[in-house]
Amino acid sequence: MLTRLLLHLLLLLVVAPLLPGIITRTKAVISGRQGAPLLQLYRDIWKLLRKGMVLSTTTTWVFRAGPVVGLAVPILAALLLPFGAIGAPLSFSGDLILFVYLFGLARFFTVLAAMDTGSSFEGMGAAREVTFSCLAEPTIFIAFIVLARISGSLSLDGMYGALLVSGHTLHGATGITLPLTAISLFIVLLAENSRIPFDDPNTHLELTMIHEVMVLDHSGPDFAFILYGSAMKLFVMGALVVNLLLPLASQNQPADVGLFIVAMVILAIAVGLVESAMARLRLIRIPQLLVGTSLLSLFALILLLR
Amino acid sequence: MDILFVSLALLVGGGFLSLALGWSSKLSRLAGMWSGVAGGVVGLWACIDLVRAGASQTFAIPWPTAGITIALHVDTLALFFLAPIFLLTLACAVYATSYLHATTRGGQYAYHWFFFNLLAASMALVVIAANGLFFLVAWEIMALSSFFLVTYDYANEEVRRAGWLYLIATHCGTVFLFMFFLLCAGQCGSFDFVAFTALKTLPQTMTMLLFGLALIGFGTKAGLFPLHVWLPDAHPAAPSHVSALMSGVMIKTGIYGIMRMLTWLAPLPAWGGAVIFTLGIIGALFGIAMAAGQTDIKRSLAFSSVENIGIIFLGIGVSLFASAIGQPAIAVLAMTGAMLHIWNHALFKGLLFLGAGSLIHATTTRELSLMGGLLRRMPITGSLVIAGSLAICALPPLNGFVSEWFIYLGLLKMGQVSSGSIALLAMLLVVFLALVGGLVLITFSRLVGIALLGEPRCPEAASAHEAHWTMLTPMAVLMACCLLFGLYPALVLRTVSRVVDLLLPGSHLAAAVGQGEPLSSMGRLATLLLVCITTLVMLRWQRAAKVRRMPTWGCGFPLVNTRMAYTAGGYAELAQRSLLCVCLQPKVAIAPPVGLFPQASRLTMAAHDLMFSRFFQPLFRHVADRAITCRGLQAGLLHIYILYIFIATALLLGLVLLPL
Numbered sequence: 008m009l010t011r012l013l014l015h016l017l018l019l020l021v022v023a024p025l026l027p028g029i030i031t032r033t034k035a036v037i038s039g040r041q042g043a044p045l046l047q048l049y050r051d052i053w054k055l056l057r058k059g060m061v062l063s064t065t066t067t068w069v070f071r072a073g074p075v076v077g078l079a080v081p082i083l084a085a086l087l088l089p090f091g092a093i094g095a096p097l098s099f100s101g102d103l104i105l106f107v108y109l110f111g112l113a114r115f116f117t118v119l120a121a122m123d124t125g126s127s128f129e130g131m132g133a134a135r136e137v138t139f140s141c142l143a144e145p146t147i148f149i150a151f152i153v154l155a156r157i158s159g160s161l162s163l164d165g166m167y168g169a170l171l172v173s174g175h176t177l178h179g180a181t182g183i184t185l186p187l188t189a190i191s192l193f194i195v196l197l198a199e200n201s202r203i204p205f206d207d208p209n210t211h212l213e214l215t216m217i218h219e220v221m222v223l224d225h226s227g228p229d230f231a232f233i234l235y236g237s238a239m240k241l242f243v244m245g246a247l248v249v250n251l252l253l254p255l256a257s258q259n260q261p262a263d264v265g266l267f268i269v270a271m272v273i274l275a276i277a278v279g280l281v282e283s284a285m286a287r288l289r290l291i292r293i294p295q296l297l298v299g300t301s302l303l304s305l306f307a308l309i310l311l312l313r
Numbered sequence: 314m315d316i317l318f319v320s321l322a323l324l325v326g327g328g329f330l331s332l333a334l335g336w337s338s339k340l341s342r343l344a345g346m347w348s349g350v351a352g353g354v355v356g357l358w359a360c361i362d363l364v365r366a367g368a369s370q371t372f373a374i375p376w377p378t379a380g381i382t383i384a385l386h387v388d389t390l391a392l393f394f395l396a397p398i399f400l401l402t403l404a405c406a407v408y409a410t411s412y413l414h415a416t417t418r419g420g421q422y423a424y425h426w427f428f429f430n431l432l433a434a435s436m437a438l439v440v441i442a443a444n445g446l447f448f449l450v451a452w453e454i455m456a457l458s459s460f461f462l463v464t465y466d467y468a469n470e471e472v473r474r475a476g477w478l479y480l481i482a483t484h485c486g487t488v489f490l491f492m493f494f495l496l497c498a499g500q501c502g503s504f505d506f507v508a509f510t511a512l513k514t515l516p517q518t519m520t521m522l523l524f525g526l527a528l529i530g531f532g533t534k535a536g537l538f539p540l541h542v543w544l545p546d547a548h549p550a551a552p553s554h555v556s557a558l559m560s561g562v563m564i565k566t567g568i569y570g571i572m573r574m575l576t577w578l579a580p581l582p583a584w585g586g587a588v589i590f591t592l593g594i595i596g597a598l599f600g601i602a603m604a605a606g607q608t609d610i611k612r613s614l615a616f617s618s619v620e621n622i623g624i625i626f627l628g629i630g631v632s633l634f635a636s637a638i639g640q641p642a643i644a645v646l647a648m649t650g651a652m653l654h655i656w657n658h659a660l661f662k663g664l665l666f667l668g669a670g671s672l673i674h675a676t677t678t679r680e681l682s683l684m685g686g687l688l689r690r691m692p693i694t695g696s697l698v699i700a701g702s703l704a705i706c707a708l709p710p711l712n713g714f715v716s717e718w719f720i721y722l723g724l725l726k727m728g729q730v731s732s733g734s735i736a737l738l739a740m741l742l743v744v745f746l747a748l749v750g751g752l753v754l755i756t757f758s759r760l761v762g763i764a765l766l767g768e769p770r771c772p773e774a775a776s777a778h779e780a781h782w783t784m785l786t787p788m789a790v791l792m793a794c795c796l797l798f799g800l801y802p803a804l805v806l807r808t809v810s811r812v813v814d815l816l817l818p819g820s821h822l823a824a825a826v827g828q829g830e831p832l833s834s835m836g837r838l839a840t841l842l843l844v845c846i847t848t849l850v851m852l853r854w855q856r857a858a859k860v861r862r863m864p865t866w867g868c869g870f871p872l873v874n875t876r877m878a879y880t881a882g883g884y885a886e887l888a889q890r891s892l893l894c895v896c897l898q899p900k901v902a903i904a905p906p907v908g909l910f911p912q913a914s915r916l917t918m919a920a921h922d923l924m925f926s927r928f929f930q931p932l933f934r935h936v937a938d939r940a941i942t943c944r945g946l947q948a949g950l951l952h953i954y955i956l957y958i959f960i961a962t963a964l965l966l967g968l969v970l971l972p973l
Contacts, residue, residue: 059859067688079845099834101722112708122762124865130879137758138888141751145744152740155729
């Protein structure tokens with residue numbers, strides 16, 4: 008139990024900041040640039056942690072709470088989720104609801120921290136964040152229902168664990184359902200982590216930004232928390248997809264860990280490829296894509312029920 | 314039981330004393346306030362005492378002249394509703410002392426406290442009444458006293474209109490209740506609730522008729538969609554502590570009525586449950602979508618009450634549906650969620666209405682877009698409102714999450730074990746509930762973000778001061794309950810599971826729910842979350858780097874002013890226009906910028922209640938148009954009226970004498 012917990016935390020805390028680096032590097036390689044070092048985010052976080060910060064005279068404790076909650080939530084959510092064949096340290100029937108609502112908590116505080124600055128620019132980002140996530144949330148629930156129905160369990164650990172145990176026997180029964188679910192989860196991953204085609208994490212100052220404008224006024228250690236938190240969120244959401252696509256378990260724990268890290272790296276490269284191949288969507292198209300994703304996952308569900 | 318009588322006597326006696334002392338506003342205020350507080354405290358004590366005593370207790374005095382039995386009956390269901398009634402009465406009475414101080418003209422204290430105490434006592438009587446006629450009397454006192462409390466500020470035209478609408482709506486509902494109780498009594502031969510057990514043997518058509526009557530009658534009071542139309546007008550019109558009391562517990566008496574009715578009738582067929590959860594989920598979606606579009610803080614909260622009532626009905630409906638199709642485990646989960654949500658909503662909606670009252674008190678406006686920057690000026694009130702918003706958004710580690718978790722779990726289990734269309738139905742409900750969750754987040758992040766954060770948008774907001782401690786304490790107590798129930802749900806679940814056992818007889822699964830392993834894990838995780846956050850805060854504290862204070866960056870624009878901050882309308886615009894435009898049809902007036910050097914441009918949006926303007930208003934206008942033809946009967950001549958009396962007597966005589 009304790010070793011599991013430590014292993015989980017270690018994986019999350021150490022590997023998470025690698026993913027954004029891999030995405031950036033993939034994009035750079037595709038566009039023929041050299042790109043930033045893979046470990047750039049680690050350096051950024053370290054540097055920011057030692058810096059001073061500027062606080063707006065308008066802000067209150069809410070502004071400082073946003074980054075802290077944003078960092079605490081992915082850590083807790085990760086404890087509910089298995090990483091590949093490594094089981095979740097904490098698990099109970101119905102923890103998938105807690106998983107979704109924990110991210111709601113982080114969103115609430117991030118949005119409030121943005122509103123706290125009183126800047127209209129950040130208000131704009133906050134309004135978009137809550138509106139779009141309101142559409143992304145049902146998709147996650149449908150994906151979880153599909154898994155719950157296939158596995159007969161209502162905990163994340165049980166749901167993904169059942170895929171590991173009976174991966175091949177499920178093959179015929181579920182058919183196209185699992186791939187469709189994986190695709191919709193991947194799209195939600197892009198939306199929730201503000202990646203292209205929903206949002207572009209590299210441009211802070213455009214009117215179409217969502218997540219990046221909300222953290223515009225944060226600096227120093229607070230900003231380090233935000234960067235670290237969003238890297239961990241990417242890692243946790245990525246694990247949702249990876250667990251689904253690669254239900255492989257060796258009996259050897261180090262091999263499992265290695266396998267999971269490799270899978271996450273591949274996922275990051277895939278995100279990088281998507282970002283290189285696509286442009287950002289127009290803002291009014293985003294709700295349509297998200298509703299489409301919900302419908303896709305609902306379709307997967309209907310196929311399962313038939 | 315005796316202690317309960319003391320509490321009721323304190324409330325009623327104090328109310329009349331306050332009225333009698335009306336010549337001195339100071340004395341009547343003291344009398345009203347202290348009797349309200351004492352009534353609340355003694356009432357809570359009575360609740361604890363009755364829980365300890367365990368078995369249900371009864372009390373009856375027949376009053377043959379009036380044809381009524383004053384019968385009272387305290388069982389687990391009644392106790393479950395009594396506790397929040399006394400808690401909120403206490404909280405609101407304490408809050409009202411300084412809240413009313415600034416706004417009341419001389420002589421009005423007496424009326425206010427009279428009706429306030431009467432409302433508290435009548436709500437308690439409604440849930441412990443054990444006789445149909447006595448119940449209706451208590452119900453009517455409750456409706457009238459709350460009407461007078463809503464129209465407290467009667468000099469205001471808008472308030473009179475809201476009060477009028479409430480009075481009509483509540484009486485339309487009561488008509489159905491009269492029919493319901495008359496039919497029940499006709500079938501059982503007595504108005505006593507004890508005799509109503511005979512209803513279990515009725516044929517199914519009769520059962521469904523009674524169910525329909527009760528659903529309309531009690532649903533009107535509860536604010537069940539589409540009968541909620543009075544609610545969004547009445548709550549903003551009433552003083553804030555009255556809104557808290559009404560929204561927190563008075564509308565719950567409607568739910569109590571439906572619960573009580575369910576214990577009398579034979580188990581409903583599956584479609585009865587389906588009707589309830591369909592209305593519930595539509596009400597939840599409609600209510601919260603409307604709440605997201607309101608710029609009046611109390612109107613937004615009132616619509617959110619419609620949403621929460623919808624969630625409670627969703628849980629009840631799913632539970633009835635599941636027990637009808639033979640899934641008792643799911644029925645218990647959904648019912649537990651619904652019952653828990655009744656308490657939770659009383660706590661956090663009470664907190665939010667009181668908080669909104671403090672904000673309105675400080676800024677003298679209800680308009681969200683005129684507030685702003687209040688958290689820095691009223692740190693305690695602001696933080697309490699933020700905590701209430703967290704709870705109502707069902708975010709862990711507060712109590713709202715626990716009740717919604719049970720409802721979700723019931724639905725997920727139903728989607729998991731049942732087959733085909735029922736599974737799909739359950740899953741669609743999950744999706745809609747998730748959508749409701751997202752919209753709640755929009756509504757309350759907007760409420761907090763616009764009203765409390767940023768810069769003040771009007772001079773009153775800029776000069777706002779922290780509320781008096783008598784206003785803060787009740788809110789703090791409610792907040793503490795929210796946190797406690799969120800961290801240790803097992804505390805309340807024992808009580809809840811007893812009620813669930815009463816409502817779903819024969820399942821005996823309810824007790825298991827309260828002690829389940831998931832709950833303790835959830836509580837542990839919620840605690841872990843708090844620990845994790847505290848650790849991170851401490852870590853950051855230790856590394857405290859140099860902090861400089863600067864104004865917010867204005868995106869390169871040097872002349873930033875507060876008029877440029879995001880407004881309530883702007884915040885919800887995206888959601889309203891891109892997601893909800895079709896079903897809500899908000900009125901949008903837009904004057905876009907034109908020309909090379911654009912002058913002033915404006916955008917106004919208003920979300921009106923479509924049910925009211927498209928359905929009820931035309932309906933009532935139609936009825937009024939038809940009814941006008943009957944005016945000829947009212948000739949105003951005495952001999953015509955005597956003729957009417959004569960005709961009526963003759964007809965009755967004929968009816969009696971003729972052997973029909």
